[in-house]
Amino acid sequence: MKQIKDPIYEYISIDDDYINVIDSPEYQRLRNVIQTSFQSLYPSALHNRFTHSIGVFHLGRKLFTSFRENVKNNFPCFFIGDWDKLQKTFLLACLLHDVGHSPFSHTGEGFYKDNFREEIHKSLSADSELHQDMEHGTGKPHEAMSAIVGLKLIRRLGITDIDEGLFIRAITGVKYEKKSAPDDHLIENIVIGMLNGSLIDVDKLDYLIRDGYVTGFNTMSLDVERLFAAYTIADYTDSSASEYKVPAYKRSALSVIENVTFANDLERHWIQNHPSILYDARLVDLTIASYDSFMKRKYRDVLTENTVFTQTALSLDGYIDQGVPLSLLSDDDIITYLKNGEDKSENAVLLKKQYFGRGERLKALWKSESEFSHLEREIMGSAIRRSFKAALKAISGHAFFINENEMEKAKKQKELMEAAEQSEDPDLKSAAATSRRAQEAVIRIFTTFHQFCIEKSLDFTFAFIFVEHHYESNYSKLQNSDIYIEFSKKRVIPFRDALSVTAVQPDEDEKNGYYYIFSSSKNICQMQAKNEDFGREILRYISRNWIT
Amino acid sequence: MFTFVGAEYIIANSLIALKKAKNQTNVSLSELNKLGFYIQQMSTKKEVDAVFLISQDQMVTAACDFPDYFEYNAAEKTICVKQTKQIADLASRFVGYLPWNVTAFLVKTTNEFVQSSSQADRQRSIQ
Numbered sequence: 206m207k208q209i210k211d212p213i214y215e216y217i218s219i220d221d222d223y224i225n226v227i228d229s230p231e232y233q234r235l236r237n238v239i240q241t242s243f244q245s246l247y248p249s250a251l252h253n254r255f256t257h258s259i260g261v262f263h264l265g266r267k268l269f270t271s272f273r274e275n276v277k278n279n280f281p282c283f284f285i286g287d288w289d290k291l292q293k294t295f296l297l298a299c300l301l302h303d304v305g306h307s308p309f310s311h312t313g314e315g316f317y318k319d320n321f322r323e324e325i326h327k328s329l330s331a332d333s334e335l336h337q338d339m340e341h342g343t344g345k346p347h348e349a350m351s352a353i354v355g356l357k358l359i360r361r362l363g364i365t366d367i368d369e370g371l372f373i374r375a376i377t378g379v380k381y382e383k384k385s386a387p388d389d390h391l392i393e394n395i396v397i398g399m400l401n402g403s404l405i406d407v408d409k410l411d412y413l414i415r416d417g418y419v420t421g422f423n424t425m426s427l428d429v430e431r432l433f434a435a436y437t438i439a440d441y442t443d444s445s446a447s448e449y450k451v452p453a454y455k456r457s458a459l460s461v462i463e464n465v466t467f468a469n470d471l472e473r474h475w476i477q478n479h480p481s482i483l484y485d486a487r488l489v490d491l492t493i494a495s496y497d498s499f500m501k502r503k504y505r506d507v508l509t510e511n512t513v514f515t516q517t518a519l520s521l522d523g524y525i526d527q528g529v530p531l532s533l534l535s536d537d538d539i540i541t542y543l544k545n546g547e548d549k550s551e552n553a554v555l556l557k558k559q560y561f562g563r564g565e566r567l568k569a570l571w572k573s574e575s576e577f578s579h580l581e582r583e584i585m586g587s588a589i590r591r592s593f594k595a596a597l598k599a600i601s602g603h604a605f606f607i608n609e610n611e612m613e614k615a616k617k618q619k620e621l622m623e624a625a626e627q628s629e630d631p632d633l634k635s636a637a638a639t640s641r642r643a644q645e646a647v648i649r650i651f652t653t654f655h656q657f658c659i660e661k662s663l664d665f666t667f668a669f670i671f672v673e674h675h676y677e678s679n680y681s682k683l684q685n686s687d688i689y690i691e692f693s694k695k696r697v698i699p700f701r702d703a704l705s706v707t708a709v710q711p712d713e714d715e716k717n718g719y720y721y722i723f724s725s726s727k728n729i730c731q732m733q734a735k736n737e738d739f740g741r742e743i744l745r746y747i748s749r750n751w752i753t
Numbered sequence: 754m755f756t757f758v759g760a761e762y763i764i765a766n767s768l769i770a771l772k773k774a775k776n777q778t779n780v781s782l783s784e785l786n787k788l789g790f791y792i793q794q795m796s797t798k799k800e801v802d803a804v805f806l807i808s809q810d811q812m813v814t815a816a817c818d819f820p821d822y823f824e825y826n827a828a829e830k831t832i833c834v835k836q837t838k839q840i841a842d843l844a845s846r847f848v849g850y851l852p853w854n855v856t857a858f859l860v861k862t863t864n865e866f867v868q869s870s871s872q873a874d875r876q877r878s879i880q
Contacts, residue, residue, distance in 0.1 A: 315757065315804045318793050322786070341782040341830045342809025494755035498802060511797035552754060599850040603756040621853040636848050636860045643849030673818050 209259060213418055217263045222293070222364070223300060227259070230521040230533060231304055231358050237535035238303075240412065242310050243476055245485035247420035254303045260411035261400070265299035266292075268399055268407055268433045275437035276392070283438070283450070284392045294367040295396050297359060298375035299407060302400060304358065305350030307514055308536045312490040314346035316497055316514035321349035325373055328356055332370045334383060344377030344401070352376040354519055375400045387449035391438065395452045404682055405432075405465055413468045422476060425468040432461040439689060439697040453689040453697055462688070462700070466679045474676045480569035480721040483670045487605055488566075489539075492556050496539050499548045504529045567668045567723035570740040574676055577719050580740055585748045592753035596646050597720050601671035604647075608665050612651035619644040649752065657746045663731060668723040675719055680704075756803040756855055760815035763789055763807060764823060764832055765847030766859055770867040772840045779826075779833035784870075785812050791866050792859070801858045803851075822846065 207224055209217045219227065226232055235255040243250035269292050276284060307313025321343040326336045343349040352373045359367070371393055374380065378401030381390035400406055410429055417424035435458035441451040454462065476482065500513045507527045508515075513534065517523060523532020531538065542548065543557050558565045571577045581590055604611065622644055625637035658665045688700040722743060732739040764780065767788055771777040789807025796805065806815075816825040816832045822843060825832050834843060849856060 314808075315806050318797065320790050340786075342786060342812075344808075345810050346808050490757075491754055494757075494804060498755070511800075599846070602759050602850075603754065603852060605754055618853055625853060625857065632860055632864055633857055635844075636856055637853070639844055640849035640851075640853060640856050643845075647850065 213414055214263050217259055225362050226300055229358055231354055234533040234535055237537050238306055238308055239536055241416060242482055242486040243420055246479055246481045250420045252415055252419045254306055257411055257415060258300055258303050260415055261407050262296060262300045264407040264411055265296055269295055271433040272436050290366060294371045295375055298372050298400055301355035302351055302376050305354040306347045308539050309489050310486055313493050313514055316512045317346045317350055318510055318512055324353055329369055335370045338379050338382045348377045391450055404686055416472060424471050425464045427464055427468060428461050432458050439691045441697045451689045453691045456690055456692050466683055469679050478672060487670055488560050492539055492543055495553050495556055496542045567725055568729055569721045569723050574719055580744055584744045588753050589748055589751050593747055593751050594717055596650055597669060598671050600647055605668055607651060607654050607667035615648050615651055653747055653750055657743060663728045664725060666725045669720055671718060671720045673718045756852055758803050758805045760806050760811040761819050762847050764815060765843045766863040768834055769840055769843055770863045774867045774871045779831045782809055782812060782830045788866050792862055795862045803855045
């Protein structure tokens with residue numbers, strides 16, 4: 206048994222069974238995978254997935270222990286399976302739930318090209334039920350990768366006294382679907398939800414607590430002891446008088462459930478969606494794409510899967526023996542690529558300047574969704590708001606900077622589309638015509654900004670980030686969740702019926718998302734010197750000149 | 754810069770191709786899963802430099818992010834065209850707005866996939 210000192214939980218005890226897992230190179234790699242993208246705004250947010258995963262393990266053990274005790278005390282004959290095996294499987298899943306995570310953010314997982322369902326089926330060919338249940342998906346890509354890498358690690362370490370299918374399910378969140386009775390696999394599905402739930406699970410709880418502590422952001426205090434002590438199963442009778450058991454919290458947990466919801470809201474609203482953090486995250490996304498593109502061009506004969514984001518790249522051996530300097534892929538690889546300047550492409554040079562030179566970065570013209578919403582409503586009519594927003598949203602997948610260079614590229618794209626309209630293939634011909642019309646709207650975005658700069662004598666230097674969702678409280682998720690509250694043995698109700706607060710629904714316009722516009726410090730200073738509100742002026746200009 | 758192709762493009766292009774090939778106006782997550790993987794394989798083969806966001810999670814999120822165009826049925830795990838929209842509306846919005854080589858690739862590859870799965874369905878029904 207080892208004791209690990211943690212600033213949040215004091216001491217975390219690790220049994221010998223789990224020490225070998227933590228000591229493995231696959232797990233140690235997580236020391237070099239940062240947990241959040243918040244450090245551009247909160248410089249102390251340097252915690253990594255290594256400490257987070259150990260925190261999840263610690264909370265998972267506490268939660269499972271409480272749950273097991275509650276079920277055994279209240280329903281001693283209900284679960285006839287092996288509690289110890291269940292616990293070990295679950296705790297290994299908690300420890301390894303991020304072991305396949307790509308460097309930095311979740312962007313990297315867009316590069317994973319594995320057929321996860323088939324990979325998992327190859328490893329667990331006897332488990333046809335799992336294969337069937339994965340028909341509609343295998344969880345998020347980083348979850349599926351973690352399940353595969355984690356399973357290989359467990360087998361290599363000779364850990365055999367676990368349920369491998371449940372291990373995969375707990376990490377990927379794929380529940381048992383087939384039931385001959387309502388209570389079939391109830392305990393297993395609850396255990397899966399403990400790590401991979403829609404609202405409350407040990408993964409979310411640890412990162413909410415840890416992110417708040419490390420950033421210094423004043424968030425809610427979460428009484429996890431109270432929450433875990435209240436988790437159990439309860440007898441429920443639905444509206445058609447069917448009786449079955451459901452996962453439930455005793456009423457003592459109500460306040461904590463609300464606090465968890467608020468804490469999640471605070472982090473999403475004021476940290477994750479801050480423009481500085483979004484800008485930094487965008488640079489990282491583009492850098493990862495640039496790194497992947499560079500590596501697969503340079504080592505195309507070895508990286509035959511046409512990406513660096515492979516299981517091999519995450520392993521200790523990696524591609525070293527094949528002459529490619531790549532193993533235990535982590536944040537350092539991306540940073541080193543950017544720093545060493547071997548990639549002389551225009552994109553890489555620009556990204557290097559922006560990533561390392563904070564002064565080079567463009568600055569947001571408004572600092573919050575609230576400020577933007579107020580400006581937008583004040584200045585733009587609803588038709589223009591919708592039309593301009595739709596155009597920005599449409600190009601947000603591949604456009605970031607708005608400048609002369611990008612405007613010329615957009616015009617060249619239109620020429621390609623015009624040429625393709627002469628194609629003999631009717632599908633391509635039709636697609637080219639539609640694309641060309643869409644591209645005209647794209648070019649209008651650039652020319653609108655360009656004209657604004659000419660009018661105001663500014664440098665044509667902008668960027669934008671589109672945010673898909675206006676802020677919506679997780680209270681709306683609570684209203685639709687499958688959480689139950691046990692007020693008494695005879696009064697078990699869905700949580701939505703116990704809510705005393707309802708979430709305000711965003712209006713139709715707000716559901717279409719919002720955006721930040723960024724410009725250079727030089728432009729911002731020039732506008733300030735003229736006593737002009739840059740954000741207001743640009744939106745006014747768009748409002749006057751945008752054709753819907 | 755680099756192109757990230759959102760799941761909404763995969764969904765829309767699959768619905769357009771299905772309507773044309775089979776007069777079908779919905780697509781299951783399972784079919785989208787297979788299509789997504791096929792698109793990834795072909796993009797590697799044809800060296801199309803774009804990142805396709807194809808996980809189930811991204812498909813469901815995309816369907817919910819574009820409620821004007823799609824409806825997601827959680828019970829049946831299918832996505833269909835919103836009743837107030839036509840296939841032509843999907844084409845106006847989701848065929849285009851990407852670099853031309855990516856659009857052309859996506860249209861061709863989706864059509865190929867749908868046509869070959871239609872042929873497979875027909876052969877199965879004959880047998």
